[in-house]
Amino acid sequence: MNDYWQFQVSSVGFSGIQLSYSQNGSGTGPAKFQLAYSTDGTTFNNFGSVYTLPSGVSWFPSSANSATMFAYDLSSITALDNASSIYFRLIDQATTSISGATVGTGGTDRVDNFTVFTVTPVPEPSTLALLGLGLGGGLGGGGLLVFRNRK
Numbered sequence: 001m002n003d004y005w006q007f008q009v010s011s012v013g014f015s016g017i018q019l020s021y022s023q024n025g026s027g028t029g030p031a032k033f034q035l036a037y038s039t040d041g042t043t044f045n046n047f048g049s050v051y052t053l054p055s056g057v058s059w060f061p062s063s064a065n066s067a068t069m070f071a072y073d074l075s076s077i078t079a080l081d082n083a084s085s086i087y088f089r090l091i092d093q094a095t096t097s098i099s100g101a102t103v104g105t106g107g108t109d110r111v112d113n114f115t116v117f118t119v120t121p122v123p124e125p126s127t128l129a130l131l132g133l134g135l136g137g138g139l140g141g142g143g144l145l146v147f148r149n150r151k
Helices: 125-133
Strands: 004-009 014-025 032-038 045-052 068-073 086-092 109-121
Touching: 004 109, 014 086, 045 068, 086 109
Parallel strands: none
Antiparallel strands: 004 086, 014 068, 014 109, 032 045, 032 086
16 A cells, blocks of 8 residues: 556647556456655655546456556646646556455556657747737737837
């Protein structure tokens, strides 16, 4: 219990963070997990509810028997936007195994395809400055107009 998988990424230049991953384990592996996040690697905040891995899943793709996929939209957590480091943990929450007994010493747990992504890039400061000058709008959409006095 309280063992965890940890992943660290940078979101510099991005906002609207989302993530997805696959997870499963052996019948004697841990069953209950909690997703948590941090921007300093020390203080973690839980996100979502504790989830339980179902028994009888495998990594082989088929409609009836595949690894459990998880997807989270963390876009409401603005502290994760444009952060130099984000830490994610999948924390084991109980001593109950996937088969319902106690986690065995040989029990296994696996995580695959841990993907952090966004659909909203953060504009570069130079882009914001150009937008502030009116590029992309005004003057018939033509851009910046410069006048020069002639003598």
